[in-house]
Amino acid sequence: MLTGIDWRSPAAYRHAKHIPAAGFAWEYLRRNDDYRRDYQAVAITRRSGSPALEAFADRWGLRFPMRPGCPT
Secondary structure, three states, X not given: OOOOOOOOOHHHHHHHHHOOHHHXXXXXXXXXXXXXXXXXXXXXXXXXXXXXXXXXXXXXXXXXXXXOOOOO
């Protein structure tokens, strides 16, 4: 888990009132040890469309829109 953050301090989360839903979701995910472990496993493969990436996206409710000009 991340250290150095006082989760009990309202000041540490003041910015949360002004971020969009996607930003809030990211704040949650980046602190989740299971997500970070899964991300590291998928980041090693670096293959779009792989079964591991599909399973990762399904598990965490993510979507990866295609970028123009990016190979699949």
